[in-house]
Amino acid sequence: MDGDRLKRLRKERKLTQTELGNIINVTKVSISGYENGDRTPDTDNLRRLADFFGVTTDYLLGRSDDPNLTEKEDNNKIMVNENELMNLIKDSQLKYKGRTLSKEEKEQVEQMLSILLNKKSTD
Numbered sequence: 001m002d003g004d005r006l007k008r009l010r011k012e013r014k015l016t017q018t019e020l021g022n023i024i025n026v027t028k029v030s031i032s033g034y035e036n037g038d039r040t041p042d043t044d045n046l047r048r049l050a051d052f053f054g055v056t057t058d059y060l061l062g063r064s065d066d067p068n069l070t071e072k073e074d075n076n077k078i079m080v081n082e083n084e085l086m087n088l089i090k091d092s093q094l095k096y097k098g099r100t101l102s103k104e105e106k107e108q109v110e111q112m113l114s115i116l117l118n119k120k121s122t123d
Contacts, residue, residue: 001046002062003035009053010035024048082117086110 010020010031017031024045033039034049041049050057055067088094089110094101101109 001034001040003037007035
């Protein structure tokens, strides 16, 4: 359990440890223990905390840095800037439905992405 995350989420909601404990049906001592690392919530309490805060259990456990993604989804996320994306399209064996795209098709993908990215930045 990432106690710092739990504490931050609790404070963002302006809740005391007692109030959060009442919400998920545990004591203030349990919440304090979760936050300072002396205790680990059981599966049901972990799920209740995640549901209450609208985050994944992986986020509460410190396995994902994105509150909406599991560890696997977070690890599969690839962050690239626009230039890297365009170079990736140009230089790779880009495939769609198992078929390698031709140079012309890759250029069309590049043009469409350019239009989409430019539109998004002006919204």
